Amino acid sequence: MNIGIGWRQPHYRALLQQRPALQFIEVHSENFFADGGAALAVLAEGRAAYPVSLHGVGLGLGSAAGLDDWHLDRLAALVQRIEPLRVSDHASFARAPLAEGAAPVHGSDLLPIAFTPAALDILVANVQRVQERLRRPILVENISAYLGWAQPPGSAPALPEAEFFNALVRRSGCQLLLDVNNLVVNALNAGTEPLATASAFIDALAPGSVGEIHLAGYACTPDLVIDDHGSRVHAPVWAAYAHALRRLGTVPTLIEWDTDLPALEVLLDEATQAARWQRDLAPADRQASAQPAASAA
Template identity: 60%
Template sequence: MNGFAHATDSPPASIGIGWRHPHYAELLETHPALDFLEVHSENFFAEGGAALAVLQQARAAYPVSLHGVGLALGSAAGVDNWHLEQLARLAERIEPVRISDHACFARGLVNGQIAHAADLLPIPFNQASLDVFCSNVQQVQDRLQRPLLIENLSVYITLAGSDRSETDFLTGLVQRTGCSLLVDVNNIYVNALNARMANGPDAPDPLNACRSWLDQLPLRSVGEIHLAGHCVMDDIVIDDHGSRVAAEVWQLYAHAIGRFGALPSLIEWDTAIPPLPVLLGEADRARLLTRQTEAAA
């Protein structure tokens, strides 16, 4: 493991929201009581311009977390150096409290050229994938001179080639690179619901499966938690970030903070974005649940 400070050294019990374009002006005008904002890194890579100026205004009032969707850290083709340099430059300007991305791949050779799929594609959980992922994470951390947080995925297909569990894979990643995990509780639940739809009564109870997933992670491996809504369809559950956090996901959040402590936690809402007070209400619920769980411990 490298010598980076661990992400769980961040101030505990902070609650934030994903800051999206419809709420830029209102949030800057009203300055609601939030502990941090999270933005998608790639939206602010441009040199100068209105987007960066707005982000700098927000950074003057709040800590900011940079959450990426494009590093594609599980790609055997390696990290895109241009993307990494843009992220490094943005981090120098904004001085974010955390930088995160996903446990996925997106880059590969197509007709002799590197192509980016512009999606969060799953990786098999095996030694070869772990070696690639660790190498790419270490490259990024060395450039940024800070640990990354890596988020677990919602996955809609079963990949061949896995020889270990997702939690074993993520634990190995933490141990080898010194990174931390961004646990998206909604993603875990979406995967458990889809497993129940695919396998029927033979699948584990979704809530019990999710609690077991959380319990398999080392105590100090998690640095942030994401909460979001999902969409239940006839034959699949989609992680669409388009509704309030489900009651079951709140239950799992309580379990997570009971196990890992009152970690920085974020409300994500990316589709059918509601008025800002709705997001703030979800953030208030996360704060209250954190206090209740701590008081009951």
Template identity: 45%
Template sequence: MRRRRRQHGARQAGFLTTAAVPAAEGRSRPIPATAGIGLRAAHHADFLATRPAIPWVEVHSENFFADGGRQLQVLDAVRRDYGLSLHGVGLSLGSTDPLDPEHLRRLARLVRRVEPALVSEHVAWGSMEGTFLNDLLPMPCTNEALAHLVSRIGQVQDALGRRILVENVSSYLRLAGSEMTEWEFLVALARRAGCLLLLDVNNIFVNAANHGFDPLVYLEAIPPELVAEFHIAGHSVVEAEGETLLVDTHDAPVTAAVWQLLGAALTRIGRRPVLLERDARLPPLPELLAEARLADQLMERAHVRVA
């Protein structure tokens, strides 16, 4: 359950009224079907100093919403030599509050500036009646929620002028009133909204353990043409009210069981970019890169088809 930070100012009306955007030196490089890492501020200096041989990185969009400064300078330097993915954590696509126009305006401005290869968000909600919650909370799998998300994703894609990816999130409670499975919900969402899926393999594993379904059934139900990227991460095991829960904490290495599930996903769906996420208890950069290379080795060993 990742925590989120907002780093922008007050709301303003209108999604598309933006200030002039600094000219970018061409688009970021394409993202191949290989491993990448989530690039966090603690690793910026080492990354720029060593220029590691990894083809692409992903950053949290909201950390680069400022109008200038060191963070954007780092991003400009990175995007010249690496494929770049922008991964959002704060749009609250599933909330019943209106989309935050200031947030969307800043995201659109950043997208125009750095021209990332991929832009993604979460199938989640995180605000209620103007109060911003610090979680990515799951959606009920209902037709009403589906229609709501389709409309919201349409607004975002119109504002950005491009297709986005949406990611499945972890959950820890059974939501009453669901009318379909999580995987049926995601497939319908991608088809109706015209977006693509970012499958978080760790979240599939976590939810399967917490809710008692077979993660392979989940993967079998996802049409390969809808999947553009995979995420992998570590999780924690906690005891709550006499029950064991898995929690998506991004603070540990990927477990053997999640690596195995990624192998199954690659076999079923095909090679895709695989992003290693780590947001807490960050290891040294070389250690993170070494773990990411395990995904490349898995793709090389697995019998998978290239999309």
């Protein structure tokens, strides 16, 4: 099995004391950009106990304004310091000038990109710059999006989202961080059948393109389904995950929980369920060839 959980501040001490049998833990990169301090000291303890995956939310890989040099320098320093198992961020934009000629500002959100050839060129260039700076491939996550982009008349048509990501992987050498919860959230908001929609996306991905899977909970409001990472994984997401395992094999899988954090035992129970799905559904030949799990003992 190859399962991890997002390691958030309320669970720092409990995880280090209990040392549950996880194959990795994941933290948000930006929380550890300082050169020292308590947070970085705790991360060093976590890294001594488990392989660590760095998951960023601020690079803005799809930004036409380019990347922030300071942000990339801090990420590179953190990567060098802790030697993470994986580094990832999102297929989104975050940086843009407020006025012509002004310096770009950060929107503090994961804003959706258009799946056009022009947007692909921008994303590929930014991903390649990050990989050259870090001297390693990164993973790029598909996001939950609550709006889309209308194509101007006469412009190149948008690509299907899975085809867009296949091209990104092929051209940049990165891998995909497949967020199954985001696939289901987008399907529910679009009014399509979530399992069928998520399965079609998964089936369209190129073999070997997925380096990690994320699972999380979502919140339902009268008007919108929100990717809030604030509850247990919902049944449609587990069903789509089962399909992903049959299709992709044993891909390292993370349980994300970022709001309304429960006791650590609840996250570990979700991780146990994911491990059970992996054991029962991933094809045996792909299990045998999957990356071996690191010991957490």
